[in-house]
Amino acid sequence: GQQVMQIPQYQHVQEGEDFTTYCNSSTTLSNIQWYKQRPGGHPVFLIQLVKSGEVKKQKRLTFQFGEAKKNSSLHITATQTTDVGTYFCGSNTGNQFYFGTGTSLTVIP
């Protein structure tokens, strides 16, 4: 299946520090989506990016889609304890949907 790699696998930050997770694909993606899964919960859709070089913001979260549409990043400014969870990128190819391996974020108060 399509490979969507995500780094880092784990990240611990002090509250107030910034956080970034990166998503990379060996093939061109038609779109990229980001999901957040709280501990013990299920993934929840955050955003979708479609255009080359697209940047979208949601409050302290900034999402980017690379120019070649092969990579994407999620940046959180000034993390808060409510940001704790695992962040997944994903993309659909036809009828299937492929998720990245996820980045687990721990925020230390």
Added chain:
Amino acid sequence: DGGITQSPKYLFRKEGQNVTLSCEQNLNHDAMYWYRQDPGQGLRLIYYSQIVNDFQKGDIAEGYSVSREKKESFPLTVTSAQKNPTAFYLCASRRRGRTDTQYFGPGTRLTVL
């Protein structure tokens, strides 16, 4: 209140028994998916269905079976042939449109003793 329901939240079974996990949605979505998640791991696709009475294998279908007799329902059976069935199982449906989104149920945590 629209959404996806999975039951039960926690399930315990003895080794060698088949077990069926339910997934129901009232979002009127055509496509439905089953994923498996292991501790600290990503989501791996087991089966998916684009329409009633049709389904396809995902990356890790061995030891699992599904049916799609109704649009609203997509049950997953974990058979005794699945070598390592203990995991968190997530069902999702897909909304197509300007934003192609996956909506997830709350998940079922299966433990095989």
